[in-house]
Amino acid sequence: MSTIQAGHQATVSVDVGAAELRFETGKLAKQADGAVVVRSGDTMILATAVGRQDARPDADFFPLTVDVEERMYAAGKIPGGFFKREGRATERATLTARMIDRPIRPLWPKGFKNEVQVICTVLSADMVVPHDILAINGASAALAVSSLPFLGPVGAVRIGRIEGELFVNPTYQQLDESSLDLVVVGTREALTMIEAGGEQVPEDTMLEAFALAHAQIIRICDAIDELAREVGKPKWIDVELNAELEARHGEAVARRVAEVGLREAAGVVDELLATDAPAITMDSVEEDIVREMQVRNGLQALLETKRLAAVESAVRAQFENELRALTDAEQDSKELKSRKRDILLARIHDEIQLPFPVGEGDEPVKDAVTRSYVKKAADAIYKDLVRKKIAIEKRRPDGRGTEEIRPITTEVGVSPRTHGSALFTRGQTQILTLCTLGTAKEQQRIDDLSIEQERRFMHHYNFPPYSVGETGFMRGPKRRDIGHGALAQRALESVIPALDEFPYTIRLVSETLESNGSSSMGSVCGSTMSLMHAGVPIEAPVSGIAMGLVKEGDDYVILTDIQGAEDHLGDMDFKVAGTTEGITALQMDIKITGVTQEIMRSALEQAKRARAFILDKMIETISEPRSELADHAPRISSIQINPDFIGMVIGKGGETIRSLEADYEVQIDIEEDGTILVYATEGTNADAAISAIQAMTKEPEVGDTYTGRVVKTTDFGAFVELKKGTDGLLHVSNVGPGRVAHIEDVIARGDTLDVVVQEVDKERGRIGLKLVAKHEDGQLVSPETLVERAKDAPPREPRPPRDDRGGRGGRDRGRRERS
16 A cells, blocks of 8 residues: 655555555545545546535434436447437446445434535546446545545455456456456445345355455555545544533533423533634634534534433333333234324323423423424334344344244236236235346347446336335336346346347336335345246246344344334345355345444355245246247247348348338347347247248259249340349240240240259359249149240241350359358
């Protein structure tokens, strides 16, 4: 690791894997709270972080926004489409933004509700180094050097696996050959986020990859800390100062709350601020502003703590038993559980006796501030009771055991007109997945900063508001929908058959009909069954499960098949999908500072048992892919032609191929190697189209028969068009038994003849024909009849002399076969 500093600029570099990772700050975007340029190879990201100094009032969550801006100029491209500028974020940009958001969201002071925005802009993309890892590290570095109270840093690496060997930060080209695409983010102490797709990777190999990744993450965190030490700004929140303020003013703030109540106690912040921070005047300097902000934030945090403590102690003393009983309502329906919560909260508001003034009038709780703190306290106590019930008493809210999976039902063939369909229900989570098979022309075109150009397998996920009994806008997929769809797609990608084995474009859509716990893993299960019902010959069925973690001190418990409350109140959401042979996808998010290798190992082992159980339930309904496609699914037939004849099949301006598609009601795709794919709902249509293509592209051979039109007559015979671009010569001596004096006595231009190839001279491109029959008014006239007619024909004047067209040969107006 090396550091270069010049003025307020600084550069830190660290070797990660086989490449250098360089962080630069102080040159670009200096008005942002934090701005860092991250570079590896010729891929370069500008990461910025900006936050508001005042908390958002009444925010019940941390208002963090992460955006990734993929600029096509970074790769020397002009965006596709009519407007020629970037619009809505690409799917890849959205997924990268989610990978940044998830590991940094837990790393902020408790109760921090200021708006924060992180923007990562791709300035240069060399199409070798993936920019997503750089964006995660850049966001971490930008927050670390900023004044925002980020509790990081975090570092991110990607792990690949080729021929059994793990390596760090593979290039795009290496990822094409890799059986593992694993993104790991963590702090020095532990891992905080994992995103993986793999080709049935064993659990032990995955754990080995985690360890390799964490060793590199520590080095990245060291580099970011070095950068922050050199040029980092003072943080808005100073932990040591907060401890000092607590020691000096804690009792006074608590007394003020007890004397005047929660709302009126807010004035104590300004009073104490005047004594602990310098007044801001025209002579103030930057350090004075920083000091005032740190003191104000420290005092506000102290007031928040004392307010909540005063209310929580009263709520716990008077209503803990009722809140403990409410934890058993997790076994009830959503409606009943919600009503019970509302009834108890209303009772607490009405009956609570608080040890401080609460307003005027008869109601014990009147002002909005006090009411909000009563609700906060009740929620905090409820969360604490549920967590202790799980982690210490080993009892889940709905009464299940730690490894018990909710009841599962499965069904296929739910939708009669789709090519494949399956319904997967687990507890209160229900997924309907529909499969559609399409042609090669229907592949998705990818227009982003990756080397992927087309995608033949797609999985899309929808989460309508009715799935959780709510109303809401239906305006296209949200970030969560895109993320869940991508996770299920990764889980299934490795078992999808190759194009040469199953030459279809495949689209799956998972409709979330009900949701209470891991609809994304339900999508994996439903999609597997839908693929098999559609007749897609997948390599192996895939099942998925969501695991949870609740940790209280040294006590912790890993939960199988978590539902809503356990996800919301727990510390980890750990989703694992795979076959009986290994893991195909993995995603982990945590709400604490990290999880240990021991916890990861236990979670993976427990998840493997759960996957096997769910897979058995799925196989009871459908054990293998159907041998036949649905009646209305497109059939694909293929033939191989000489690539030299591709232009002949396409025709001028596509005229020939369009005519074939219209005549036989098929769709035709042509590959560069001469492979022709014919798609048709009716198999007979495909056979007829293939026969036409074969007739068009097959080289004439002795014995082949053709029905062709006479395109020209001469003294010595007639030229017959065997196929477009290829003629053969029917010599007068080959019309029938006995010689015909003049060909035009029995055959004229435009006549339709059945002929057989009698001679092929490939060297000279000549084809000799013999007449089989002539078509006249829907009847076939034999050569013998034609010869008899010729005997009665009147004498003809000889033609004027002209060049011989080749004696008994024909002519090939198409491409000749190469010698």
